[in-house]
Amino acid sequence: MSNQRPSYDVVILGSGIAGSTLGAVLARSGAKVLLADAATHPRFAVGESMIPQLVSWLQVLAERYDVPEFHALCDPKTINEQISNTFGQKRHFGFMLHRPGEEPDPKEANQFVIPDELSSACHLYRQDCDAYLFRVAVKYGCESRQQWRVSGIAFDDDGVTLTGVDGCEVRGRYLVDASGFRSPLADHFQLREQPCRFKHHSRSLFTHMVGVRPFDEVIKVAPEDQPPVPWHDGTMHHNFERGWFWIIPFDNHKLSRNPVCSVGVTLDPRLYPKPEDITPEEEFAQLASRFPAVARQLEGARKVREWVSTGRLQYSSRQTVGRRWCLMSHAAGFLDPLYSRGMSNTMEVIAALAPRLLDALADDDFDEERFRYVEELEQGLLDYNDTLVNCSFIAFSHYRLWDAMFRVWGCGTTPGTLRLNKALRTFRATRDASLFDILEKVPHVGLWWPDSDDFKAVLDGTAEACARYEAKEIDGDTAADIILRLLEESEAVPPDFGWKDPNKRFIFPDRRQILDFLQWAATSPLPELSSLGGENLDAILKANAAAAAAGGR
Template identity: 45%
Template sequence: MTVKANRYDVAIIGAGMGGSVLGAALSRNGVRVLLIDGGVHPRFAVGEATIPYTNVSQRIIAARYNLPELTTLCTLKDCAKNISPTFGTKTHFGFLRHEEGKPQNPRETNEFHTPGLLHEAHHLYRQDVDAWVFHLAVKTGCTPLQNYKVADVDFDDSGVTVHGEDGSEYRARYVVDASGHSSPLAEKFGLRDEIPRYKHQSRSMFTHVMGITHTDDLWDRKPEHTPPVPWYEGTVHHTFNRGWGWVIGFDNTPLSRNPLCSIGLTVDPRVYPKNPKLSVEEDFADITSRFPDIERQYAGVTPVREWVSTDRLQYSSKQTVGDRWCLLSHAAAFIDPLFSYGLANTGDAINRLAWRLIRACQDDDFSAERFDDFEQWQQARFHYNDEIVNAGFTAFDHFEFWKAVFRVWVWGNNYGTFRARAGLTQYQKDARDSHFQDLEKGQNLGFDWPDHEGFRHLFDTMVTQVDAFQAGKIAAHDASEALWAELEAADFFPKPFGFQDRSVHFMSPKPPVIAKSALWLSRHGDPQVRKMLMKSGRQAIRLRLSGSKIF
């Protein structure tokens, strides 16, 4: 084929989940898309734990870009039926704190049960879901180009030329790099910061295994120390000083026939430096052996694929958009996966980028200036994620401090989910895209909850206390008390949830708690929160009573 024949509106480098969903959204709306990948599907990928916001962002993409097929990813039942019975359930975020040489203290645990009445989350078996999304992109009209190694990308006033290592060339008006860390555009333009601009540091090691001991079987504990939802039915986080390990089960629901479990660690390399004499498995065993109950969780497992080890996970880019190009999500930067932000952020980025690209194609204007809002948001989003993850790593070794940080993250992210869902509900009534564009507004760019000054003040207090503790200016106890004082005084937490009660370790907003919250909100609290939660609750109940799929 000649260069002239290989002409497209948008070339996407990287056909993982982000690149494929973006390609499908563009193609379904009349954009000629070339979807390039250096490998083939199916293949292993990380980023397996979702959060409720992931679900909502996918539903918004489905509605906004006429991709109803994408809602398959939003329920475990549909994933098992239409993709494969390999997905795990995720009914909560669970955290258990550990100290070296000591058994896990049952009083030092947290669990937030994600309210299934309102949202759903699950564990994605990525090799299956990524292949499914790639095939969806092809079905919508994307031209696939797998096993294609990009040698260079050239730009001129009229477009972009993608050069393959095989000597072939493809022409497009715009290029999106969704390839991840090994970004051709980041390398070409020298975009990577030599020292990542982020505060936290972590390295990682991980694999898939069989034979994991279920977390609930590790102990026989008193009822007051047993969470309302079994540990193994959600994402289990084992936390310790400057690190954490994960247990992501794919075998924790009757809907799955997958016997595997994802396990891994991320640790601060300044505290746990790599030992070049150890294999990855030996490195993993060396760190987990310091914590008796973490070691018991992982004992006797059988890896079913090679172990993967990284150096520092974090990287950042000086710039993420330019004339006729963009770095999408993990091609631009990466943050530790502690709070499972990866796919949620990617969904948000696709929502913000796709409509801008569709209009750029219509106007034949691909200048960097018209994508500047996307650049500002994407950089701010990475910064927000870094601050909350750095706070978590800093507070891990001080349980009261960690409890407070945990609450800031949980409620900020949950309210952001309610806010996004409200925009979708309005769109479903009148099909006005302005509802989605309104979600991009807010004075606190990059925040889960971008339009509430009370939450901004609470978040800033957390960052200030974390920074002061890290600098050795205050003790952990004092930092914790300062943050708790702000938490307890805030009027934008629904009190029955237990966010402001230090004695509550397991937060489970099941229907009775939601009902109590509705009564409390009708009489107390922040007006913005009251209006949002009352509206969301009524909508969820109507859908449930009508037999519709919840959100």
């Protein structure tokens, strides 16, 4: 086969959520695609918590490439009805600070409730949604080789030849590696940076469990400290110095019949070195026992699969695209599951790679320069996430500093999502795909709000303050004051919602606040805000009017 014209237009290594989504898009657009995987479906995977930007990117892919099946993942009701009744809902991001041997202070808690008017999100039971996306890819024409491990890769002028451990050869015109950390392509070109360039350090222990108690039953608080949404209705983060536990329930939606809960911890190995004389389960139990409220939430819970204990999670690559190849998403690098950006980053990369790859197939021109933006995007997504997560781990040891970090992260999420929703709405009306090309013309590629110089300045000032705190040049209160002043003075941070108000720990925008925010944005001197405000305001008002009219009939 190596002497013949390639049998496939694109060979994708890895048929998980990244490979299957890309495969479905390409095959639906007419490409001949092979999904090759060393394992089979269904299978366990981590990366289970959605964010609004992920929902928006899935909707973009669904409508631009006519793959309506992606919409099923975008709402907890539809995902439980159309895929399987095993998925939870994510109504909020919840955070509470813990100290060893102490009960948590309810006043050292934060919650950001996802506005219903803008988006919804799910807790993904990955073995079911990944298998669903794999079936969608096959439905649209992808061929599949499961349990096929690659042992050799060879490029030539016409394509690439992959050899399996079974001796079979496969030919393609282009190779996408979406296989993750153990990337055959990264090994082939020796692409991993040694050492990894990221500042952040963490390792992880995780499993699935049954019998995890809702945190609302574990901790009793005064009415003024009660969060607006139950902790159990979203993703719970238990923060402690240089680490955090996650609790992601799959039973918190009325249609779900899944008793399983995702449980894990990430922590800095420089402060918590990996022990050699105990099992991962024993280590996790010892860690949880240090924090009384966490221990109560997990009391009596039982694992349903073996514990996984990793080394350092972070890895990076010096290059992610080349002639006839791309390292995609988690094959390119990884940071940390904090803030759940991994799957959103994956879909954003697919949205950038797919049109370029389809054009290259049509032109039979695979010069790596036409894929240069994909490289810039992948590296930027990782580097900005490194800044965000590294600062957050630094801040976990001081509540006021963490509270300031929470605000820096949160205040950019809504504009970052609104710009996608605006482009999608216009595309629905015009079918003009160049709207998505415009989204790429930004000064800060990879930032979650990439077209705002003012927001980038806030993030840069935040990173400097956290670095000075880490170096013991300033104390935590001083660092927090610097960041809060940056937020207060920034024209990119809205006065609504409460991002500028350190007394407001729970951010839960209602319909009135959303409308006020959009009216404020429409009159902003910043073009990245004024361009969002008016159009999104009109869209919400029209939707509200239509809903009211329908309710009156």
